[in-house]
Amino acid sequence: MMEAYIQAYNEAVFETDKNAALAVVNSALAAGISPENIVFQLIIPAVESMMARIEKDPDSNLAQHFMTAQIAADVTERMLAKFSSPPNIVGKVVIGAAYGDLHSLGKRIVMGCLKSLMVEVIDLGVNVTAENFVQEAIAHQAQVIAISAMMVHTATSELGSLKVRRLLQAQNLEDKIKIAVGGAPYRFDPTLYIKVGADAWAPDGVTAAKMIVNLINAVQA
Ligand code: B12
Incomplete structure (x- = not known):
């Protein structure tokens, strides 16, 4: 089930569609996926896949880069408030x-x-x-x-x-x-x-x- 959310989330980020990305996160939450898993299995891998793309193509689309970071920050902040124990801040x-x-x-x-x-x-x-x-x-x-x-x-x-x-x-x-x-x-x-x-x-x-x-x-x- 997580794979489907990962794919949908990555597509939304690729399209720089913040509302669609948030909708994916909300339906994952509604399906019982924990806020911790949303951050560590959905958000961070999406940031990392953007990094791989940037390394291959330094001129990769600025809007995609910007939106990945903004969506990641927004979703992470919302999820941190829902963590069952306080997150381990690095x-x-x-x-x-x-x-x-x-x-x-x-x-x-x-x-x-x-x-x-x-x-x-x-x-x-x-x-x-x-x-x-x-x-x-x-x-x-x-x-x-x-x-x-x-x-x-x-x-x-x-x-x-x-x-x-x-x-x-x-x-x-x-x-x-x-x-x-x-x-x-x-x-x-x-x-x-x-x-x-x-x-x-x-x-x-x-x-x-x-x-x-x-x-x-x-x-x-
Ligand atoms: C947008 C822009 C503006 C906007 C800024 C809007 C805003 N809120 O940010 C406005 C119109 C206000 C502006 C004003 C000016 N600008 Co201007 N601006 C730009 C422009 C077109 C894009 C900058 C940008 O946002 N890039 C996109 C971001 C995502 O990239 P980035 O900033 O490099 O950040 C990435 C990395 O560098 C890195 N990074 C960034 N910060 C950090 C910090 C750390 C710690 C780490 C590790 C990494 C890291 O990660 C980021 C994400 O991937 C550049 C041209 C260019 N192509 O760079 C000129 C440019 C930077 N501006 C320039 C100039 C001259 C000015 C003005 C003096 C113009 C004027 N005559 O008034 C004023 C200065 C105002 C001031 N005092 O700062 C020159 C600088 C020239 C130079 N050699 O010093 C440039 C290079 C344009 C040019 N070719 O002449 N500008």
Whole structure:
């Protein structure tokens, strides 16, 4: 029975039809499938199959990519409220667009993918100062600061991730909080993340979520 739901859900996501995807989830719930199974057998595999598609075709349809992440985040949040025991949250991330940067679409995709992998996400919005990133990471005991920068000057600015690095260094927090970056400039220069003081980067939302889970695990090891 689950196979039929998986197929119907994947078709809905492929068509970027959020209502159809939610209808599949609702009928699975009505048929007695647990919220846990819906997340782990339906939602996460759908995100992973999108990742496989992106790896094969980096220009894969943006709308499909965006909707997979948004539907995954939406359904995961609804299902988490219904879990019989509190879900095992993998860890916490504060995320935002770099200082001076107002681009938010890529960040939203990354957030959706993170939520579907059971990572708690604290969204700081756009145009986030380095001080704010660090303060919020400390306040929420986040293991990762994730910074989205869509422009070369916001990626490389002295007030962006370079300053986050300096602040973490000054407070002796580099073992407790890792820095992840992403956005168009990093795709043009895959070594840029090192130059801007980050620990890691990723080219798309699904890879980003997996990379961030690895960073969380490294901090918690
Ligand atoms: C949409 C868009 C806008 C929209 C943003 C709307 C919004 N709410 O986001 C608007 C119209 C507001 C806008 C404004 C501007 N924009 Co603009 N914009 C774009 C555009 C067309 C698409 C960006 C986008 O959403 N891509 C789709 C998402 C899904 O991809 P993505 O962001 O790369 O995210 C993926 C990955 O990078 C990764 N990722 C993203 N974030 C993170 C974070 C982490 C931690 C990780 C691991 C991974 C990760 O995962 C994401 C999902 O797969 C790009 C061109 C382009 N092709 O990139 C220009 C572009 C980024 N913009 C540009 C410019 C110049 C501007 C403006 C200065 C224009 C102007 N003169 O006013 C302003 C700047 C405003 C500001 N201060 O930020 C330039 C930047 C040039 C440069 N070299 O720096 C670009 C490249 C266009 C160009 N070719 O000139 N823009």
